[in-house]
Amino acid sequence: MALDALPSGTDKRAAVRAMFDRIAPRYDGLNRLLTAGLDQRWRRFAIDSVRVGTGDVVLDLACGTGDLAEQCAARGARVVGVDFAGEMLRGARRRAVRADFLQGDAARLPLRDATATVAVCGFALRNFVELPPVFTELERVLAPGGRVALLEVDRPRARVLRTGHSFYFDRVVPLIGGLLSDRSAYAYLPRSTVYLPPGEELCALLGKAGFTAVQRRELLLGSAQILTGEVPR
Numbered sequence: 001m002a003l004d005a006l007p008s009g010t011d012k013r014a015a016v017r018a019m020f021d022r023i024a025p026r027y028d029g030l031n032r033l034l035t036a037g038l039d040q041r042w043r044r045f046a047i048d049s050v051r052v053g054t055g056d057v058v059l060d061l062a063c064g065t066g067d068l069a070e071q072c073a074a075r076g077a078r079v080v081g082v083d084f085a086g087e088m089l090r091g092a093r094r095r096a097v098r099a100d101f102l103q104g105d106a107a108r109l110p111l112r113d114a115t116a117t118v119a120v121c122g123f124a125l126r127n128f129v130e131l132p133p134v135f136t137e138l139e140r141v142l143a144p145g146g147r148v149a150l151l152e153v154d155r156p157r158a159r160v161l162r163t164g165h166s167f168y169f170d171r172v173v174p175l176i177g178g179l180l181s182d183r184s185a186y187a188y189l190p191r192s193t194v195y196l197p198p199g200e201e202l203c204a205l206l207g208k209a210g211f212t213a214v215q216r217r218e219l220l221l222g223s224a225q226i227l228t229g230e231v232p233r
């Protein structure tokens with residue numbers, strides 16, 4: 001299934017999985033290059049926002065090559081990363097990180113109820129087929145009092161910023177990504193923001209899934225966002 005047509009349903013699931021399997025070998029290097037290292041700083045903000053530390057059991061949802069898992073493990077947490085793309089997981093397992101990496105789908109997590117104290121998810125929301133089943137799964141696997149932090153890209157709202165951001169995100173990123181990795185994947189990645197509901201709707205969906213104290217914070221003038229919430233005790 002090609003990515004040009006912005007697929008949906010099972011077509012999207014298969015296309016996204018195949019795409020990440022293809023780009024896995026160069027995924028980390030391109031992230032650092034295309035964001036000048038900001039991606040790692042944003043991951044740190046996400047982990048800070050849910051106070052990950054020793055004693056936590058962290059689910060890194062759609063963990064990819066394990067950047068968030070690595071940062072959480074470095075803070076003394078026990079970490080389980082879940083992703084459906086085998087090649088991304090292969091990258092994660094190659095790191096010397098004290099974490100378990102499992103292959104599985106975000107909408108049917110291979111974890112028992114109430115097993116994690118924290119769930120984090122980096123840059124994956126727009127890749128899921130549907131968000132409500134994923135948020136319901138997050139609520140299920142988190143223990144009472146559990147915290148969630150979802151990091152995702154966004155587009156600035158102010159017109160001038162939006163134009164400058166769009167030039168970089170929609171033109172420069174596909175160009176560099178196409179030269180150094182996979183043309184169709186790096187054309188798709190910026191376009192896939194159309195799958196993302198507006199911030200207020202994302203917050204409402206988390207609320208519907210049972211999370212309280214839901215908050216949304218913008219990063220770099222609206223180029224990225226972190227959503228946080230808690231499972232009631």
Ligand SMILES: C[S@@+](CC[C@H](N)C(=O)[O-])C[C@H]1O[C@@H](n2cnc3c(N)ncnc32)[C@H](O)[C@@H]1O
Nearest residue numbers: 020062063064083084085088105106122124127
């Ligand atoms: C943009 S990458 C982000 C990887 C990592 N979280 C990070 O911060 O770099 C998105 C990841 O979501 C995974 N993914 C997308 N849909 C998924 C699903 N339904 N179940 C599990 N993983 C999924 C992809 O395989 C990919 O590794």
